[in-house]
Amino acid sequence: MIKFTLNGRTVETDAPATARLLDLLRDEFELIGTKEGCGEGECGACSVFVNNLLQNSCLIPIGSIAGADIQTIEGIIETEQFKILDESYSIAGGVQCGYCIPGMIMASAALLSKNPHPSEDEIREGISGNLCRCTGYNMIVEAINLAAKKGDGLW
Amino acid sequence: MVEKITAYRFERLDETLSQLNREDCAIIAGGTDVMVLHKSRRGVPPKIPKPIVFINHLSELKQVYQHHKDLHIGACCTYSELLENPLIPFALKNAIKTIAAPAIRNRGTLGGNICNASPAGDMLPLLYVYNAKLLLRSVNGNRMVTISDFIQGPRRVQRFHNEIVTEIILPSVLEDSHVVFEKVGNRNADSIAKVSFAGSIRISKDRIDDIRFAFGAVGPTIVRSVDIEKKLVGKTIPLDGADIAAIGSAFDKIIRPIDDQRSTAAYRKTVALHLLRYFLSMKQYQPN
Amino acid sequence: MNLKNISTSVPKKDHKGKVSGQLPYISDVKVENMVYGVLYRSPIAYGKIISIQLPTLPEGYEAVGAEHIPGPNYVKIIKEDQPIFANEWVNYIGEPILMLTGKDLDILYSLLNEVKVEFEEHQAIYTLDEAIKQKSVSSVLANYEFGESLENISAIEQGAHQIIEEEYDTGYQEHVYLEPQGMLAVYKDDEIIVQGSMQCLYYIKNALLSALACGDDEVRVVQSPTGGGFGGKEDYPSMMACHVAVAARAVKKSVMLVFDRSEDMLVTTKRHPAKLKYRTALDKEGNILSMCVDIFLDGGANVGLSSVVLQRALINSAGVYKIPHFHAKGYVLKTNTVPNGAFRGFGAPQSFAGIESHIGHLSKLAKIDPLEYKRKYLVKQGDPTITKGKFRDPILVEEMIEDVLNVSEYKKKKEDFQRLNQQNQRYKKGIGTSLFLHGCGFTGSGERDHIKATVKLVKSKDDQVSLKISNSDMGQGILTTLCKIVAKELDLPFEDILYPYPDTKEVPDSGPTVASRTTMIVGKLLERAAKKLKNQWQTGVEQEIVEHYVHREMIPWDEKTFTGDAYPAYSWGVNIVEVEVDTLTGNIKLEKVYGNYEVGKVIDERIMKGQIDGGLAQGLAYGYLEKMTSKQGRIQQKSISDYGPPTSLDVVSIESKVFDNPYADGPYGAKGAGELTLIGGAPAVQAAIEDALQTSFQQIPITPEVIIESLWMKEGEEG
Numbered sequence A: 001m002i003k004f005t006l007n008g009r010t011v012e013t014d015a016p017a018t019a020r021l022l023d024l025l026r027d028e029f030e031l032i033g034t035k036e037g038c039g040e041g042e043c044g045a046c047s048v049f050v051n052n053l054l055q056n057s058c059l060i061p062i063g064s065i066a067g068a069d070i071q072t073i074e075g076i077i078e079t080e081q082f083k084i085l086d087e088s089y090s091i092a093g094g095v096q097c098g099y100c101i102p103g104m105i106m107a108s109a110a111l112l113s114k115n116p117h118p119s120e121d122e123i124r125e126g127i128s129g130n131l132c133r134c135t136g137y138n139m140i141v142e143a144i145n146l147a148a149k150k151g152d153g154l155w
Numbered sequence B: 001m002v003e004k005i006t007a008y009r010f011e012r013l014d015e016t017l018s019q020l021n022r023e024d025c026a027i028i029a030g031g032t033d034v035m036v037l038h039k040s041r042r043g044v045p046p047k048i049p050k051p052i053v054f055i056n057h058l059s060e061l062k063q064v065y066q067h068h069k070d071l072h073i074g075a076c077c078t079y080s081e082l083l084e085n086p087l088i089p090f091a092l093k094n095a096i097k098t099i100a101a102p103a104i105r106n107r108g109t110l111g112g113n114i115c116n117a118s119p120a121g122d123m124l125p126l127l128y129v130y131n132a133k134l135l136l137r138s139v140n141g142n143r144m145v146t147i148s149d150f151i152q153g154p155r156r157v158q159r160f161h162n163e164i165v166t167e168i169i170l171p172s173v174l175e176d177s178h179v180v181f182e183k184v185g186n187r188n189a190d191s192i193a194k195v196s197f198a199g200s201i202r203i204s205k206d207r208i209d210d211i212r213f214a215f216g217a218v219g220p221t222i223v224r225s226v227d228i229e230k231k232l233v234g235k236t237i238p239l240d241g242a243d244i245a246a247i248g249s250a251f252d253k254i255i256r257p258i259d260d261q262r263s264t265a266a267y268r269k270t271v272a273l274h275l276l277r278y279f280l281s282m283k284q285y286q287p288n
Numbered sequence C: 001m002n003l004k005n006i007s008t009s010v011p012k013k014d015h016k017g018k019v020s021g022q023l024p025y026i027s028d029v030k031v032e033n034m035v036y037g038v039l040y041r042s043p044i045a046y047g048k049i050i051s052i053q054l055p056t057l058p059e060g061y062e063a064v065g066a067e068h069i070p071g072p073n074y075v076k077i078i079k080e081d082q083p084i085f086a087n088e089w090v091n092y093i094g095e096p097i098l099m100l101t102g103k104d105l106d107i108l109y110s111l112l113n114e115v116k117v118e119f120e121e122h123q124a125i126y127t128l129d130e131a132i133k134q135k136s137v138s139s140v141l142a143n144y145e146f147g148e149s150l151e152n153i154s155a156i157e158q159g160a161h162q163i164i165e166e167e168y169d170t171g172y173q174e175h176v177y178l179e180p181q182g183m184l185a186v187y188k189d190d191e192i193i194v195q196g197s198m199q200c201l202y203y204i205k206n207a208l209l210s211a212l213a214c215g216d217d218e219v220r221v222v223q224s225p226t227g228g229g230f231g232g233k234e235d236y237p238s239m240m241a242c243h244v245a246v247a248a249r250a251v252k253k254s255v256m257l258v259f260d261r262s263e264d265m266l267v268t269t270k271r272h273p274a275k276l277k278y279r280t281a282l283d284k285e286g287n288i289l290s291m292c293v294d295i296f297l298d299g300g301a302n303v304g305l306s307s308v309v310l311q312r313a314l315i316n317s318a319g320v321y322k323i324p325h326f327h328a329k330g331y332v333l334k335t336n337t338v339p340n341g342a343f344r345g346f347g348a349p350q351s352f353a354g355i356e357s358h359i360g361h362l363s364k365l366a367k368i369d370p371l372e373y374k375r376k377y378l379v380k381q382g383d384p385t386i387t388k389g390k391f392r393d394p395i396l397v398e399e400m401i402e403d404v405l406n407v408s409e410y411k412k413k414k415e416d417f418q419r420l421n422q423q424n425q426r427y428k429k430g431i432g433t434s435l436f437l438h439g440c441g442f443t444g445s446g447e448r449d450h451i452k453a454t455v456k457l458v459k460s461k462d463d464q465v466s467l468k469i470s471n472s473d474m475g476q477g478i479l480t481t482l483c484k485i486v487a488k489e490l491d492l493p494f495e496d497i498l499y500p501y502p503d504t505k506e507v508p509d510s511g512p513t514v515a516s517r518t519t520m521i522v523g524k525l526l527e528r529a530a531k532k533l534k535n536q537w538q539t540g541v542e543q544e545i546v547e548h549y550v551h552r553e554m555i556p557w558d559e560k561t562f563t564g565d566a567y568p569a570y571s572w573g574v575n576i577v578e579v580e581v582d583t584l585t586g587n588i589k590l591e592k593v594y595g596n597y598e599v600g601k602v603i604d605e606r607i608m609k610g611q612i613d614g615g616l617a618q619g620l621a622y623g624y625l626e627k628m629t630s631k632q633g634r635i636q637q638k639s640i641s642d643y644g645p646p647t648s649l650d651v652v653s654i655e656s657k658v659f660d661n662p663y664a665d666g667p668y669g670a671k672g673a674g675e676l677t678l679i680g681g682a683p684a685v686q687a688a689i690e691d692a693l694q695t696s697f698q699q700i701p702i703t704p705e706v707i708i709e710s711l712w713m714k715e716g717e718e719g
Ligand SMILES: Cc1cc2nc3c(=O)[nH]c(=O)nc-3n(C[C@H](O)[C@H](O)[C@H](O)COP(=O)(O)OP(=O)(O)OC[C@H]3O[C@@H](n4cnc5c(N)ncnc54)[C@H](O)[C@@H]3O)c2cc1C
Pocket: A040, A041, A042, B026, B027, B028, B029, B030, B031, B032, B033, B034, B035, B036, B055, B075, B076, B098, B099, B100, B101, B104, B107, B108, B109, B110, B111, B112, B113, B114, B115, B116, B120, B121, B122, B123, B159, B163, B164, B165, B166, B190, B191, B192, B193
């Protein structure tokens, strides 16, 4: 039995230690905001926070997260930070097909909480593990820049 | 088909070592190599043929400290942790920044990169240049090996199944040397090296005092030749064309890359030699 | 919000669900009594199936194959050459032979490993070059020829000062839509509902009617939110739909088929690799006297949509130029490789890369700046097209060029770069341009003869208006743009217009979501329907308006002679790209990108910008970054990073502008925009790299490997 915190709640599972956190989140906890785009750490669609650090849930065997604090997009939807990101992505037009977006939002939040006033290069670096095939990234970069300004003091 | 999976996650290193002594296990640090290597198709956990031992939570493996002139780096330090650590040399940080992307750098570990022993491992060329040593620990005690002895081939390392790499030791961190790392990948993030080059040079009074270079992804292991390096010691800077050509052709003979889905042997070899010559042709070198 | 100016951006309809991740894509869906399907695929490139041996299947696990298909065993697209489940011959590695279904994927995968199929292997054709060499009747899947007679051309060539021949190769391009393909058949006693990631609901429905040999009311196709398409979900989903629907019928359960990324990369359609041959006669000053173009497309193992792709490639083979005495022919050739299909641009990107390259090289011979040389040949309003159609509408390309020259300081940069390049041995800068167009809508009379689009607007009792059309939003934003058109016409708040995910039970066939036709054609029909509704508006009463396609008066298209107006309208573009090339590694860094476009009228500025940025990222990468190869019939790159689509660190911000030039037959003057933006990327990158290195290339992608080979290895510099 593996126990950890998921979006603020203590949860446990008897899935095998090698099960991918991604599958556990989607299948057992029905958190569909964490998406699978590659299953190999190469697209970022499955990004979550592990102890506040951005990580790819497709590469995490759940045996390694006993006691950890896991947050998914569902866990941050209610936060002020998410609201700012939501609005900024809308204004900047950063969302097309949407499949990369929950992961992008997680990467954006991770970046801003570490670096509340990132430069353009730092933004590009911050989302460089999150593949987006629709937007060519620029409007996402703009969205993050906007969120940094709008959310000044929040991060 | 619920297979029984045995996995261990001990609170302490000594317990972990005892278990490893009892049973041959698959060690998982960050898992960023293991999970991909053993990946199943969508929706199914990876198939790992041995019992598993998780180690990346062990605080004993996460220390970074200076001891005499040597820098000791805990094997389970993640890339992100190393980037934030003031003791880590600038050149190594530059190499770390070329690895993957932030989320992977939050999980992947230095020890994992070494033990995975991929010829394209981006930490390896510099570690060869630094003459890095590895501290291996088992219930029987400690053992020290140089990185070049430890790594034997792709995914082949000289580790007994009861051992864990606990520290990477960089002897006297080349303080007054000019150190470079160049990675050539297919794009600017999340790319595996097609060729990489690390070099260091120390000059005293316009003469080369110490010089080293290592190439990644051009052979089964990192290519370094102390014999070739020695030929340059004592030469004055800037090097003349004939010396550079001689070194180039010496490496030309020992670099034997392959064609694969990422690049061609011809490209790898040509670029490796370009980077070497470029390094040797610099007009001046600044310690960094 | 009531819309004053149609171009002003509004919040996207689907924003909330996407940003929160709670909008369910097909892989997020679970239904009762659902099993998974996994496919057994051919491990060989060409051969005959001798026998199939299945392992003993545990209870609840079943095998589904050709014998379970109620109708004929092919995926209905254009020709009947693509089996649903191969049962006699296999023609490529990865061709589906049978499906195993059951609850647990782990068990399914291990059962799959135990399936034993015996083949009689035959000699396969692996490459386009081999296919060209052996070109036989059976390997030509489609061909066309048109233009000036070859006798006339050879007379001109005889009097020419010089004849230039060039051969140009383009590679695969993989869509890498971020959501892998997925399809679910929901089983009911009297109906199969197929839902999934798709662009073309009625393509799928028609394929299912054929495969299941059933009545119209026994199948239903519903689009799920679609995580990117780019053409990759145009034809391929029909096959997956047949798989899940046949299986659902056979096992009487709902069947889900979702691809792993590597499976998706290995077996789904890609952009056709192409070889283009140019033969051009020049006079003393380097002016073009005549030109012949031959195009060869690697069709892969089945024809699929390849004949239509070839048509577009041919129609665009002269680029945006009026070339005197032009002749072209083209072939789709069969190889035993994964079938190629639709990809944003649909044959045009290959042609534009080729012709822009060729004209660029001719300009060097004439010692004229490439852009100046190109401008001499630019088509003008009223000019004939190469298929004897006519460019009817005003063409703004000259103004677009002037503008982008100023904005980018093109001339100054050219000089600066030359100076800088002399000083810097390692890094060289270059600047390049591309000029391009895109024919909007289906080729020729496709809209009138094949598609016959119909749209419906439904008003409920409480005066809510819903769009009933079969078009998919796959990220390009039509949920928003089409609602805007209707809202503005009805003078209603945009928020009050609904556009539910389409379901063939509810919506008429308004055609597939392809060919940059949706805004222009479907949008126009909706505009007309909305006008009608407004005139007949009765508050509190249910109303329904249906509109049918009306063809623009044009010179009729004749596919046999390949003459007539190929498209009702054209969108236009100009790109300028600056790069820096590392001559030691061959790596290319994009420095600046500019784009000027003319798409009639922009329906939503932000959405248009999204199309520009996203399309250009793909188009630029097609020119230098994305590389896919096939070896002995097997795709070599099966992971995203091995293939290498751009990350955020590989693209730069793009300075773009869109010119107004309303088109009478488009809604508010809008034409197509989705594909256009991809087309100029690769040729502009090539031109910039050539400018930096002062050399010529005959292929894309121009990878570092290609650059290093051209710079160093050919000179025998290395031992
Ligand atoms: C998307 C992606 C991008 C990547 N990009 C790069 C890149 O750019 N450059 C690069 O070099 N690598 C890259 N990698 C590979 C990988 O992230 C690194 O090699 C990383 O350092 C591995 O560390 P880990 O802790 O995750 O290793 P793990 O996967 O946990 O382990 C790797 C191997 O080492 C063994 N091992 C680990 N720690 C120890 C120890 N202390 N003692 C004994 N054995 C041990 C394990 O048993 C296993 O065999 C990438 C991986 C992914 C998924």
